Structures are given as structure tokens and as C-alpha cells.
Amino acid sequence: MSPSGATPDPAAGNRAASTRAAGPRTSAGQAAAVPAAAGSARTGRTAGALAARAAGGALRVFLVLAALFWLLPTLGLLISSFVSPTDLNKGGWWQVLTAPARLTAGNYERLLANDTITGSLLNTVAIAVPATLLVLLLGAFAGYAFAWLEFPGRDWLFLVVVGLLVVPVQVALIPVSELFGSIGLFETTAGVVLFHTAFGLPFAVFLLRNFFAEIPRELLEAARLDGAGELRLFARVVLPLGGPAIASLGIFQFLWVWNDMLVALVFADSANPPVTVALQQQVRQFGNNIDVLAPGAFLSMVVPLVVFFAFQRQFVTGVMAGAIK
Secondary structure: OOOOOOOOOOHHHHHHHHHHHHHHHHHHHHHHHHHHHHHHHHHHHHHHHHHHHHHHHHHHHHHHHHHHHHHHHHHHHHOOEEEEHHHHHHHOOOHHOOOOHHHHOOHHHHHOHHHHHHHHHHHHHHHHHHHHHHHHHHHHHHHHHHOOOOOHHHHHHHHHHHHHHHOOHHHHHHHHHHHHHOOOOOOOHHHHHHHHHHHHHHHHHHHHHHHHOOHHHHHHHHHHHHOOHHHHHHHHHHHHHHHHHHHHHHHHHHHHHHHHHHHHHHOOOOOOOOOHHHHHHHHHOOOEEEHHHHHHHHHHHHHHHHHHHHHHHHHHHHHHHHHOO
């Protein structure tokens, strides 16, 4: 008899005893399962990391091979520019890999003695530099006006500028040739510069307008409250902030004008052509002046590379800013 007068239940006692007996076994089983699960998770993470590292290594190898394959023509052009025409006629440029003694600087000596090629390089500089500076200057002014100045028909005029982006150069060759012929600009350096400027402005206005429009309005209003006029505001605030975009645009414009041959072939003076036309004139019907073409082509390639690497930081900054905005 219990103190409360209730009769003890033998079945309940048996169940409690079995529960106490089973408890330690269940806890021990769970404790044993946790290290096994943790080990399995670690193994899975290790395998995933190894697979990711292997995939990354394979991707790097592929990218290196793709880069080497892409640079192979440039490498061949560079080596060909240091091989004499006689050795090139005997075999390809790769023969110097086993006989480097065949390399010579004679091709560059003859190239620099060629007044046509050296003069064409100067003519190309006289075309590319003004065409680039005019596009940057006029595009920056127009981009600022479309972004921050209010005037009638601004949006419709900007749509016209955007529509000019799809006009191909070939469509304008004949009418512009007739126009330049009537005003005395055909076969002149000024005519080539004006043509490149006109066709470079739509993209310049479109790019710089979108970039300038992202400048905080509060910054411009603060400058106006300090007494800055529109010209001073443009020179002291907008241009420094738009430097990366302007540098990127300048690189694109310079490369396009420097490497152009179609416009130069039509509008430039045939007696004083740019370097692309001068090199094209070295191509004969039954052969090529490889001793002039190879070093001339590589020398014309060096100038854009120097410009690109000189403004590489500004170019990357401008591209990233445009991507973020």
C-alpha cells in the first residue's frame, strides 16, 4: 500500500525501466551517427572543392590556348618583319624558330628609307588626332546639353542622333563625295577628318549623354549656387567626372580612324595617302612586297597598342562605370 492509498501499477514500472534502459542506447547511437555525418559532409565538400579546382584549371588552360591561338597571326607578322624576303620565299616564318640567326633588321631599315610609308604614317597621325579630338570636344558639349539643358525638341533631336547610329558609312560615300567635290574638300586631309568626325559624333553623343545624365543633380545645383555658369560648370565639374567615359570614347575613335581604309581610299589624297592605303598600294598583281608590308603593318599596329596601354586604366574605369550605371 502506497502512502496515497493507490495500488502500484507493475506495467507502468516495467515501461519506465525499459525507457531508462533504452535511453542510453539511443543517445549513444545518435552520438555515433554525428561524426559519421560530419565526415561525409567534409568528404563531399572536399570532392566539390577538388572538382571546382580541376574545372578552374581546365578553364585556365583553355583560355591560355585560345589566347595563344589568337595571337599566332600577330606573332607570325612580327617574325616575318625580321626575316629577309629570300628566307621567306624558302619557307614560312616558323623556320626561324630553329634558325634564329636568320632574323635581321634590314626590313625596318628599308622601310624607314621608304618615303611613301614614313609619309603615310605622318598623314595618318594628321587625320586620326584631329578627328579624335573633334569628336571628343563636340560630343562632350552635345552630351552635356542633352543631359542637363532644357530646350525645345531636346528629346526628339536626341532620337534623331540615336537613329544616325544605324546609318552605314557606305551609304554616304557617293553623296558626301559630290558635296566635298563641290566645295573643294575632296582628296584632302580636312575632308577625311570631317567625314570621320561626322560619323563618330552620333555614338559619342549617345555615350556621353547617358554618362553625364548619371551625375547627381544635387552636385550641379550646389555648383550653380556657388555662382558657376554653365561653361564653368561643364569644365570644372562635368568633364572631370566624365573623364573615364571620355578616355574610353577617345580610344575607340582613335582606333577606328587609324585602322580605317575605306574612307581614306575614297576621300584621301592619292599622292599622300594614310598608312592603310599606302600598304595596300604595295600589293602587286603577282606578288607582295613582304619586306615592306610585314614591318609596315606591324609598325602601324604598334601605335594603337601604345595608345591603348597608355590609357588602359581610364578605359577599364570607363567601361566598369558604364556597366555599373
